[in-house]
Amino acid sequence: MDTHDHKPETNASGFIAPTSNAVEPEFELSTVPGHENAAPIPEEAAIADSAPIDPKPKKSRTPFQESLRRFRRDKRAMISLIVILCIVVIAILGPFIYHHIGGLYKQQLGTHIIGPDVYHTYDHQELDRAHEMPSPQYWLGTDGIGRDILARLMQGMLISIVLAVVVEIVDISLGITVGVLAGYYGGWIDQFLARLADLLFAFPGLLFIILVAGILGGWADDTLGAVPVIGAGGNARLLLISIVLAFTSWPLMARYVRGQTLQIKEQQYIEAARTSGTNDLTILTRHIVPNLFSIVMVASTLNIAGTIIGEAGISYLGLGVRPPGASIGLMISDASQSLSAYPWELLVPSLTLVIIVLSFSFIGDGLRDAFDPHSKD
Known part of the structure; x- marks a missing residue:
């Protein structure tokens, strides 16, 4: 048998030439870029390949940011917030602007020439101009003894706002302190x-x-009446009412805070803080109190409405702001005596009180739904 024909052929340089039975690798030339038979790359893929890659991925929102986003989507709460902000601006800046609007005129029952800095104040009265309807001089008219209703209304709104702020400061301070201590330590405390x-x-x-x-009303009039800021203009009893309202409202805040504290102190990060040797004061101030923000904000917002109603009720009964001072409750009390003849004088303060209370209530509902979305279920 001749085996010479089965030997692989070699060339002069000594390399072995492949035989005809060797399997060649199969390439799809259409997939090789740049080849004349290559298929064209889709335009979308080319743009995607050439698009720059963002090295910084977007950060996920925190729970607080998610809550704020839900609150901003609540149209009723946002409208109410805008209304409250407008009321605050009017109550604070309105009197200063209103005192410069109008001209000089001579009083009918006197020889004095007065300007808007006098007749646009909440305590200026002219008996000959009582029960006037809205006019260019008195934008909302005058009451039964000739006082500017708009000036008294702005003063009444300012009284309500200041009282609500003072009450909520005391309410939040006592409520958080008592609620956190009771919920965290338990036992006899x-x-x-x-x-x-x-x-x-x-x-x-x-x-x-x-x-x-x-x-203590008489004592407040005699003692606090001489204080320029607190007792001036019949507002001597405001501080007394603020303390009493705060003293009666903080237990509800403390109950809310205590219940929330009982849940927070059982969380794993609190146990980890205790295990690492963190003292109680640090745990309370850095881990528990910041997590009470949502419930405290919701409860305090809803409590503001009750505080304003309480002050209006006390002033309506004659135990709050005294003449010549102005508050919404006192305006309602004065206007109710001439309701049948001049209903406009009662409608203005009553409608203002309703708007303020409803706005704070809607804001509180919006905050509750935003920070606790499961409350709708």
Whole structure:
């Protein structure tokens, strides 16, 4: 048998030439870029390949940012917030602007020539101009003794805002302090603070306010009436009412805070902080109190509406702001005496009070739905 024909052929340089039975790798020339038979690359893919890659991925929103986003989407709450901001601006800046609008005129019952800095004040009265309808001089008219209704209304809104702020500062301070201590430590501290809060809950708040205002009202007029800022213009009892309203409202805030604290202190990060040797003060100030922001904000917003109604009710009964001072409740009380003849004078302060209370209520509802979306279920 001749085996010479089966030997691979070699060339002069000594390399072995491949045989005809060798399997060649198969390439799809149409997939090789730049080849004359290559298929064209789609334009979308080319743009995607050439697009720059963002090295910084977008950060996910925090729970607080998500809550704010839900709150901004609540149209009713946002409209109410705008209304409250407008009321605050009008109450603070409105009197200064209103005192420069108008001209000089001579009083009918006197020889004095007065300007807008006098007749646009909340305590200036002219008996010959009582019960006037809205006019270029008095934009909302005058009341039963010739006082500017708009000037008194702006002063009344300012009184309501200041009172609400003072009450909420005391309410939040006492509520957070008592609620956090009771919920975190428990034991006899919880029992003592809980019984104290229950005692205040059992006593009617309005009755307590009337009792204190009736007993200490005269003392407040004599003692605080000489203070330029607090007692000037019949506002001597405002500080007394603020303290009483705050004293009767903080137990509800403390109850909310205590319940939330009981849930927070069982979280794993609190246990990890205790295990690492973190003291109680640091845990309370850095881990528990910041997480109470949502419930405190919702509760305080809803409480503002009750505070404004409470002040208006006390002033309506004659135990709050006294003449020549101005508050919404006092304006309603004065206008109710001539309701049948001049309903406009009662409609203006009453409608203002309704708008303020409803706006704060809608803001509170919006905050509650934003920070606790499961509350709708």
